Amino acid sequence: MRFYIPPNLQRDFTDSLNALGIDTVVNFDPLNVIKIRLDKVNYRTKGSIVSADEVVFAELTSNLKMGDYLQYKNETMLITQLKSDEFPKCLEFATTTCNTKFTITRYQTGTWDDNENVIIPEGDNPIATDFYCSTIFESFEFKVGTGQVGIVPTNQIISTCQYNTDTGNIVVGDTFIWMKQTYRVISLNYEQLDISGLYGLLSFNAEKVISDAA
Structure with missing residues (x-):
């Protein structure tokens, strides 16, 4: 059975998108600009926890994918x-x-070519640089112990970002700096990748590194 779609319905959507749509840059490419229509807008305010979810519409020809910025x-x-x-x-x-915007690093031993030119310098080297994330801070859990009962911070964050050739290199044990604190990646979640494994969302948990002197 085929359903009849009134031609004015499609035309009304296209007209509203052209008239009211917002010019939007896709994946930071200034040559890839589309129009989108927002049905709900939430604003983030400093120090508050506000849902930032929005329902958005675009033409099929925009070829958007889950994980696009x-x-x-x-x-x-x-x-x-x-x-x-x-x-x-x-x-x-x-x-x-x-x-948030993170740069993930990994400690690597130095490597040199036959002419003793440095290929990889020893130290913390960038794995994925300046990539944007949606991050939930300071998860809490209920703990019971000697002289301690209640909700305590886990010193962990949960971040979600675009899966791409850079972020796909992140592994457990990699580190990054946020608010002058070092965090270490403790788990990775690939459940929201496309079946091709080429695009989608990457989520990871990271835990604040507490030094022995702290």
């Missing part, structure tokens, strides 16, 4: 859900605000 209104958003609608034909997706 969108830039508009001085915000960087990450597509976390995406589906194709039939009435009208369009892409409907949800986004979340990126509130």
Whole structure:
């Protein structure tokens, strides 16, 4: 059975997108600009916990994918859900605000070529540089112990970012600096990758490194 779609429904969507849509840069490429329509907008305020999810619409021809970054209104958003609608034909997706930008490093021993030129310097070398994340800070858990009962901080954060050739190199044990504190990646979640394994969302847990002197 085929459903009849009134031609004005598709035309109304296209007209509203052209008239009211926001010009949006995809994946930081100034040559890849599309129009999107927001159905809900949430604003992040300093020190408050506000849901940043938004329902967004775009033309099918925009070829967006889950994990794509969108830039508009001085915000960087990450597509976390995406589906194709039939009435009208369009892409409907949800986004979340990126509130952090990390550079992941890994300690590596130095390597040199036959002429003693440095190929990889010894020390913490960048694995993925300046990539945007949506991050939840300071997870808590319930603990019971001698003289201690209640909710205590775990010193962990949960971050979600675009999976790409750079972030795909992150492994457990890699580190990064945030707010002058060192964090170490303790787990990685690939459940939201496309079946091809080429794109999607990467989530990772990281724990604050507490020195013995602390």
